């Protein structure tokens with residue numbers, strides 16, 4: 391499997407299994423099946439509310455000698471209610487317990503958005519903490535502490551803009567190793583990708599297939615379905631593969647890690663086999679014309695009702 395290098399030489403498999411939105415009951419089998427197919431990178435988060443199921447599947451695969459801990463890469467993310475510095479380590483400990491692991495390969499600040507510690511889903515203005523009340527630099531200091539304790543090998547962020555990354559780079563002596571962002575041909579984020587590459591920050595692309603299984607409330611009106619885009623479909627026909635494989639290999643060709651979600655064995659295999667597709671420069675060029683700066687994961691659920699967050703200050 392192709393991999394992405396970290397500054398200390400560690401290698402992360404370039405394709406990982408996305409676990410957001412996986413139905414309870416289906417996720418356990420999906421993780422077990424993905425391991426049989428060769429997946430060795432698993433992308434998790436406390437906020438997906440399913441780490442116990444992932445943990446059981448990883449544990450059972452290890453017990454059956456299908457994998458060893460050192461063969462797999464496990465990422466998780468700090469929930470929005472764990473941003474206060476003193477809450478970072480307890481949040482990580484809960485994730486480690488749920489995943490039945492004693493360390494993570496990678497821990498990310500999930501969103502540049504903070505809630506009060508007792509809030510799981512904010513409903514009113516008082517449920518949030520603003521970034522003045524819970525500064526990202528303090529949260530980052532908590533992440534650095536987790537790394538120093540050896541509980542996580544690598545640390546990074548997710549959904550961070552250039553502006554927010556720059557502030558961390560200037561003020562902290564440890565630069566994030568990863569920025570996990572939404573990325574696909576409708577949202578190529580060229581400037582952000584360029585900025586991360588020039589600062590040695592690895593990118594992991596989430597929602598590479600357009601996350602069609604998001605709940606209705608998270609969808610925009612009349613959003614365009616990436617997997618049904620005519621150019622993507624035409625290119626897929628040419629390479630005798632599926633549109634999903636074209637979208638995944640588009641990331642691979644750019645040397646960007648990608649975490650497609652599936653709980654279906656055929657599609658898990660399809661996605662993993664995308665490494666065998668080699669899109670020509672010309673077809674990469676055609677795919678790059680699709681960019682419309684469109685976010686499927688827009689963050690609108692963090693705004694309104696007196697929230698201190700706006701789309702402008704989240705994506706600044």
Ligand code: A2P
Pocket residue numbers: 408596597598599600601602603617632634635649650651652653654657658660661
């Ligand atoms: P399923 O889990 O039933 O396979 P994203 O990774 O962008 O969040 O997209 C996940 C969505 O894409 C899910 O609805 C998932 O459905 C679907 N999906 C995953 N792999 C494929 C594939 N190879 N072809 C078509 N749809 C796919």
